[in-house]
Amino acid sequence: MRKHLPVAVTGLGCLCAAGADLAECMASLFAGKRQPKAPTLFTTGHAVAYPVFEAPLAEPEQAGLLRTSRLALVAAAEALADSGWSPEALRGKRVGVCIGTTIGGTTSDEGFCRALRAGVHPDLAPMKRILGSNPARSLAREFGFTGPSQTIVNACSSGTDAVGIGASWIRAGFCDLVLAGGADELGRVTYNGFTSLMITDESPVKPFDKNRKGLNLGEGAGMLVLESEMLRGRRNKAARGFVLGYGSACDAHHLTAPHPEGLGLKRALAEALQCSGLTPDAIAFVNAHGTGTPDNDRVESRVLSDVLPMVPFLSTKGYTGHTLGAAGAIEAVFTLACLEQRRIPANVGFSEPDPELPATPVREITVVQGAAALSESLAFGGNNAVLALGRGES
Amino acid sequence: MTTKDKLKHILIEELNLEDITAEDIGDEEPLFGEGLGLDSLDAVELVVLVQRHFGIEIKDMEEGRAALQSIATLAAFIDGRRTA
Amino acid sequence: MNLDIAISGIGVVGGFGCGREALARALRAGRTPVGKASFMTPEGPAQLPAYLADTAPLERFVAKRELRRIDHFSRMAMLGGFLALEDAGMLEADRSRLGVVIATGYGASRTTFSFLDSIFDGGDALASPTHFSSSVHNAAAAHSSILLKATGPSLTVSQFEMSVPSALLAACLWLEEERVDAVLFGGVDECGELLHYCWQRFFPTATAETIRPLDFERQSAVAGEGAAFMLLTRSAGAVAPLGRIRQVLQGNAEGGVPALPGDAVLFLGADGHRECGAAYRGLPENALLATYAPLYGSLPVGPAFDLAVAALSCRENQLFPAPSGGSRGIGLQPEALAGRSICCLKFGTDGDFGLIRVEK
Secondary structure, rough: OOOOOOEEEEEEEEEEOOOOHHHHHHHHHHHOOOOOOOOOOOOOOOOHHHHHHEEOOOOOOOOOHHHHHHHHHHHHHHHHHHHHHHHHHHHOEEEEEEEOOOOOOOOOOHHHHHHHHOOOOOOOOOHHHHOOOOOHHHHHHHHHOOEEEEEEHHHHHHHHHHHHHHHHHOOOOOOEEEEEEEEEEHHHHHHHHHHHHOEEHHHHOOOOOOOOEOOOOOOOEEEEEOOHHHHHHOOOOOOEEEEEEEEEEEEOOOOOOOHHHHHHHHHHHHHHHHOOOOOHHEEEEEEEOOOOOOOHHHHHHHHHHHHHHOEEEEHHHHOEEEEEHHHHHHHHHHHHHHHHHHEEOOOOOOOOOOOOOOOOOOOOOOOOOEEEEEEEEHHHHHHHEEEEEEEOOO | OOOHHHHHHHHHHHHHOOOOOHHHOOOOOOOEOOOEEEEEEHHHHHHHHHHHHHHOOOHHHHHHHHOOHHHEEEHHHHHHHOOO | OOOOOEEEEEEEEEEEOHHHHHHHHHHHHHOOOEEEEEEEEEEEEEEEEEEEEOOOOHHHHHHHHHHOOOHHHHHHHHHHHHHHHHHHOOOOOOOOEEEEEEEOOOOOOOHHHHHHHOOOOOOHHHHOOOHHHHOOHHHHHHHHHHHHHOOEEEEEEOOHOOOOOOOOHHHHHHHOOOOOOEEEEEEEEEEOOHHHHHHHHHOOOOOOOOOOOOOOOOOOOEEOEEEEEEEEEOOOOOOOOEEEEEEEEEEEOOOOOOOOOOEEEEEOOOOOOOOHHHHHHOOOOOOEEEEHHHHHHHHOOHHHHHHHHHHHHHHOOOOOOOOOOOOOOOOOOOOOOOOOEEEEEEEEOEEEEEEEEEOO
């Protein structure tokens, strides 16, 4: 395995229940604010209204695009503006788009299928919308980017994988600039799916707490502008942060359950540390996956206490809900913003330690030392992905 | 058909246990792990199957864990709810 | 970036049959018999021609019990994967540093439909968790990793027609960066009721039984399903009988044609879809080109099959006759590869393109 050169991050953008942009999100996180509530985007037939974290999508309805792509567009526009690039100025440059989501192109429009099932010819509009809404393609089209585009569908680690793979495009010289991130919308299909798996909490999510019952779903998008040293050097742009390393590994154990010893997560952590040249004592904090499901949090706590004892960690899902394919990207953005602010928020929802968990998250706003941090994701299919991120130059 | 027999057929049919027959499943045999070899995903599927075929809801996995030990415990749970 | 990635094994399943030999036979014969797919419409049962894949041979590799929760989509992918490993002589090898990269245009669409069905039948409370977890797009990669005990990185890419070149980019970079020792790479897409119904709605006047890929003006696509997998390794100068991947380019040509290597034979991903066909008309008049979609059907991951054909062409050091004939370019007879490289070129909508260059 080769040691990676750091890849500069010159722009950040984020949209989720915690806020309409990154500044608003960080303010909510450090104020300890969260507002999970019963879904308003759709209705369900469940006896219990499992709370969700809906994102404030102020953009007017772009009828031709799925909500996932519209969320992605908002966060991407913020990240690009933050980087100081306009789409016009990037014309002719090799700009790629690498986006994580849970589905890149699906035929699962519920209304369409329900009508068909009932023996009615449904309107084709929803299918056309799906075919025109591939997230990476939608962003490339909107901004006129002509480099590679990739929509990663690695379930809940997609956002983390997209940032790691986007960074490799810069290192390999494929691209001058990469828009990397993740986006996912809330919908009935995923809501019913997670409910059927009996891993949703009917009260606000409690990551790593003794009484955790499961996750709350969320939605949103997180975007990073990754920029080559050549391009950055030409305009003397300070980096807001760095992607230092990326590791990923499959448990090869079970479709929905993590490996009980977290073997895949351990390998992903080892790779992220090794390729970034970091040792555990250089890690300021870990932004954990921390979904609030009994299994996930147990495995993660065990692995963290094993591999990174004494390193403070937290889950930000108490503020955002589990935004699935967007989660890894949103959390990478938060991680970089926390490194910038040299502090991390409290792990909201955690109050009672679980004797089964050897490590517990931070309960209050914590000042952190060190210039590097990790953000980790675990996913269905046994995927584990970890980003090593570094503080910027400002 | 008794609840136990019905359950065995549902198990084979819905969980695609094509390689065994109802006679192969012992009433007391553990459904998970070493016994029948089912796993956590089968457990939540069984919760849905019990509701679909018997109209009986298993609220959460705390309730589920006790009921889903074996065919015998699950049948007792279902029959108990029906007469209650 | 110049790559040097060896194709060490091929595993294919589709309308032409199962395995490398079945594909080679179809190439020699120049045809694949087209089957019929049945589906429901509001007017009653209907049929469309389609290239359908049979996954029964998977039982040679996996016990039936282990397949009980695995749907047709994942079975095609796993069969492709096992065959590629077997072809590479790696069936027994240690797979702790094997990565898995899968490209799919539509994912497990049948299972997605089944999951919705469980909601239509019983309401939200009776949604099936098994169908839900198998409908996630990375289910095929997950099942493959579990049964193969492949504990390296795993990636699923879904980029419609660009899925294969885009995913291949990642597979090659993993090898170049030495993250893994080998990558099981493949494309998979499936047919199903919903696809056929939509097909009929989108192309109501298209009644083609035969794909005419070079007839760019005409909608002649015939739905196909299947999986085309290969085992990729770092070439390191070693002999690569199935060829080496030297370049992967993917992006948007803004209505134009990307720069093409001068002496290359082009394997066009044209598969009878008029909307994508227009882009191929911009190719140079004298380009030497072939299309093989009439052997495997029209499906988003078609370029994975073209890549398999390119690997077979390297292996036999010849170009197979193009089943769609030689209006321009390659004729009806096989001809020697004669040191030329092969470029698999696929156009999507709006100028998207993917290019994979393979050399013997």
